[in-house]
Amino acid sequence: MKVLVGMSGGIDSSVAAYLLKQQGHEVMGVTMTIWNKRSHLTRPLNSTSCFAPDKTEDIIAIKKICEKIGIEHQVLELSDLFEEIVLANFKTEYMDGRTPNPCVWCNSKIKFGAMVEYAKESGLDFDRFATGHYARIVEENGRYAVAKAVDLKKDQSYFLYRLNQQQLARTLFPLGAMTKEEVRRIDVAQGFHKVYQEESQDFYDGDYTDLLDITSRPGNIVNRQGRVLGRHEGIWHYTIGQRKGLGIAAERPLYVLALRSDTNEVVVGFVEDTLQSTVTAGDVVWSSVQTLQQEVMVQAKIRSTGFATEAKAHQNPDGSITAIFSDEVKAATVGQSLVLYDGPVILCGGIIVQAC
Numbered sequence: 001m002k003v004l005v006g007m008s009g010g011i012d013s014s015v016a017a018y019l020l021k022q023q024g025h026e027v028m029g030v031t032m033t034i035w036n037k038r039s040h041l042t043r044p045l046n047s048t049s050c051f052a053p054d055k056t057e058d059i060i061a062i063k064k065i066c067e068k069i070g071i072e073h074q075v076l077e078l079s080d081l082f083e084e085i086v087l088a089n090f091k092t093e094y095m096d097g098r099t100p101n102p103c104v105w106c107n108s109k110i111k112f113g114a115m116v117e118y119a120k121e122s123g124l125d126f127d128r129f130a131t132g133h134y135a136r137i138v139e140e141n142g143r144y145a146v147a148k149a150v151d152l153k154k155d156q157s158y159f160l161y162r163l164n165q166q167q168l169a170r171t172l173f174p175l176g177a178m179t180k181e182e183v184r185r186i187d188v189a190q191g192f193h194k195v196y197q198e199e200s201q202d203f204y205d206g207d208y209t210d211l212l213d214i215t216s217r218p219g220n221i222v223n224r225q226g227r228v229l230g231r232h233e234g235i236w237h238y239t240i241g242q243r244k245g246l247g248i249a250a251e252r253p254l255y256v257l258a259l260r261s262d263t264n265e266v267v268v269g270f271v272e273d274t275l276q277s278t279v280t281a282g283d284v285v286w287s288s289v290q291t292l293q294q295e296v297m298v299q300a301k302i303r304s305t306g307f308a309t310e311a312k313a314h315q316n317p318d319g320s321i322t323a324i325f326s327d328e329v330k331a332a333t334v335g336q337s338l339v340l341y342d343g344p345v346i347l348c349g350g351i352i353v354q355a356c
């Protein structure tokens with residue numbers, strides 16, 4: 001089989017490409033560059049970031065690894081698309097007071113979407129696209145679904161729930177059944193990386209004001225009753241559930257409860273105000289099932305970190321999904337994703353529109 005592997009220069013994609021080659025596939029590496037338009041920004045991330053390999057030395061290092069594995073390598077310049085699709089969405093969401101997860105968006109729209117299509121249009125010949133993600137794809141009753149990785153500590157299935165059936169059908173995750181330890185051992189044995197590489201951590205580690213080309217709009221920090229407690233420098237500097245850095249003295253710790261874009265207010269409250277039991281998500285992507293015909297018990301995740309917890313889920317007449325958690329969850333955030341699992345397998349997921 002001809003397999004195109006997304007190469008970030010990190011341990012995981014290097015080992016994924018190596019394993020596919022060992023299995024006898026015809027492998028080729030591809031690296032997308034997406035930050036070129038924004039070279040004025042501080043370096044987005046550590047050297048293994050999904051978004052980092054835009055510097056010449058990074059590309060040279062990736063090409064060296066590909067040479068070692070014995071595969072061809074191509075660079076695809078996608079900064080226009082990244083700007084149009086991921087950054088534009090990120091900006092709109094933030095300006096509207098939501099907290100988006102750009103990695104979820106980028107995976108479905110760019111990495112497993114536009115990049116793969118662009119690679120085909122550029123004349124690259126391949127049957128499957130592979131990455132070094134820790135996740136699995138299962139096929140049942142004619143449908144593909146994303147499932148958790150065997151190494152639960154490394155599981156990245158949450159970030160991949162928006163992949164559609166067509167994307168899943170052409171995708172391979174060679175590391176899904178491996179532990180990070182095993183992968184690291186292969187990397188060391190093959191000498192792909194001389195120094196230990198940090199994992200990708202976040203989307204962008206600079207100031208969002210620079211990234212989004214927006215000017216700060218100071219406003220009020222208020223409590224749930226509307227009483228003004230302090231001032232803020234722009235609502236996008238805050239995240240729901242945040243406790244530190246509010247700069248307000250109170251008898252008990254305060255948490256960010258909501259970001260109101262219409263009034264430009266940050267709403268704060270006490271820990272008990274951050275707890276919710278009912279979370280609703282729209283713009284649903286169906287993975288192992290096409291619909292929820294009746295109420296089902298699931299394990300649900302409302303953010304990329306932490307484990308899934310028990311909930312009862314149902315589909316609403318407008319197509320959205322609602323999870324009612326057995327134990328209250330903390331700071332479910334509008335704009336993040338609600339992902340429902342049946343054991344290790346993703347049933348569906350969507351963008352959180354309401355939590356109470």
Ligand SMILES: Nc1ncnc2c1ncn2[C@@H]1O[C@H](COP(=O)(O)OP(=O)(O)OP(=O)(O)O)[C@@H](O)[C@H]1O
Nearest residue numbers: 006007008010011012013031032050131132133200
């Ligand atoms: N710029 C890129 N071009 C092509 N594929 C990429 C790029 N960045 C990341 N990928 C693919 O997406 C996978 C997951 O990316 P992520 O940023 O989560 O890195 P990671 O888990 O630290 O993996 P790695 O160790 O390979 O960097 C990578 O293993 C790689 O296959």
